[in-house]
Amino acid sequence: MTIPTDPETGEFHRAPNHFAARITADGRDGWPVEPGRYRLVVSRACPWASRALVVRRLLGLEHAISLAVADPIQDEKSWRFTLDPGDRDPVLGIKYLSEAYYKADPDYTGGISVPAVVDTPSGRLVTNDFPRITLDFATEWTAHHREGAPDLYPEHLRDEIDEVNRGVHTDVNAAVYEAGFATKQAAYDDAYRRLFARLDALSTRLENQRYLVGDTITEADIRLFTTLVRFDAVYHGHFKCNRNKLTEMPVLWAYARDLFQTPGFGDTVDFDHIKRHYYQVHEQINPTRIVPRGPELSLWATPHGREALGGRPFGDGTPPGPPPPTEVLPAQW
Numbered sequence: 001m002t003i004p005t006d007p008e009t010g011e012f013h014r015a016p017n018h019f020a021a022r023i024t025a026d027g028r029d030g031w032p033v034e035p036g037r038y039r040l041v042v043s044r045a046c047p048w049a050s051r052a053l054v055v056r057r058l059l060g061l062e063h064a065i066s067l068a069v070a071d072p073i074q075d076e077k078s079w080r081f082t083l084d085p086g087d088r089d090p091v092l093g094i095k096y097l098s099e100a101y102y103k104a105d106p107d108y109t110g111g112i113s114v115p116a117v118v119d120t121p122s123g124r125l126v127t128n129d130f131p132r133i134t135l136d137f138a139t140e141w142t143a144h145h146r147e148g149a150p151d152l153y154p155e156h157l158r159d160e161i162d163e164v165n166r167g168v169h170t171d172v173n174a175a176v177y178e179a180g181f182a183t184k185q186a187a188y189d190d191a192y193r194r195l196f197a198r199l200d201a202l203s204t205r206l207e208n209q210r211y212l213v214g215d216t217i218t219e220a221d222i223r224l225f226t227t228l229v230r231f232d233a234v235y236h237g238h239f240k241c242n243r244n245k246l247t248e249m250p251v252l253w254a255y256a257r258d259l260f261q262t263p264g265f266g267d268t269v270d271f272d273h274i275k276r277h278y279y280q281v282h283e284q285i286n287p288t289r290i291v292p293r294g295p296e297l298s299l300w301a302t303p304h305g306r307e308a309l310g311g312r313p314f315g316d317g318t319p320p321g322p323p324p325p326t327e328v329l330p331a332q333w
């Protein structure tokens, strides 16, 4: 995979999402909420796609929105369904996710990214607008949430959640990539500084409160979690985000373990997919494509002690049950 960077500044700039139609309860974009109609396509390696995996689990949308998992290693035609029999997604019948993109727009020349939501009857991509996908799962699909589903985007906290999300996006979710993909020292230095300054601020915020906003799990926690869970496995080494390991930042490490051990979070995480994707796909930064053996993953199961801070993980709701049998992952350590 070629990583696009600005030749002048050496900075990596993320491409905008091209397909931004929304699936809504009122169907105003032509895509009404309808259980059984849409297929969520992810890579379990991808932090942006993993948000959707966690939200779908927490809300119990597995029965309403089916799941396709791409091979963590893209080839020159991008995401492919080589984990499925005959190398085809069994529901969409396609070998490459790009086929759904070109069905939606035959002239499309941009990147093929996950997460993607595909309309199963027509095989067309509906949206790859990752920040919107999870918010719409939380607010537009409420009629199909499980009993006891939490409110991940409570109306009275939206301004605060949006503000936290902006900082986490710029200085954490995106900054790790900007550090890792930088081709000039100054671009790397800038991303590294922003990342650790923000992690320090988040540590302070989380010292005496269990979750980022309010006293329950919200969309803000999910967005931070998907970067933290990858931190020591890939960002610390591969992306040179190495002032500290997550395990050396006590508050964030306990916070991340707390979420990991909450049903709906850790049961979506496939460290094998994560490690193979980053170390094998980004040949520019890891030309040998060797996948490191560490770190020791069993530490994710150690006690975190965050219950002492109070908080009600699911508010008035309840944790989700186990994942559907077809989505149960192999033991991670």
Ligand SMILES: N[C@@H](CCC(=O)N[C@@H](CS)C(=O)NCC(=O)O)C(=O)O
Pocket (backbone or CB within 6 Å): 014, 015, 016, 017, 045, 046, 047, 048, 049, 078, 111, 112, 113, 114, 115, 128, 130
């Ligand atoms: N849709 C966004 C964010 C999602 C994203 O970056 N997903 C990654 C995987 S972690 C991907 O699919 N990259 C391939 C590509 O954009 O061509 C983007 O295009 O940058």
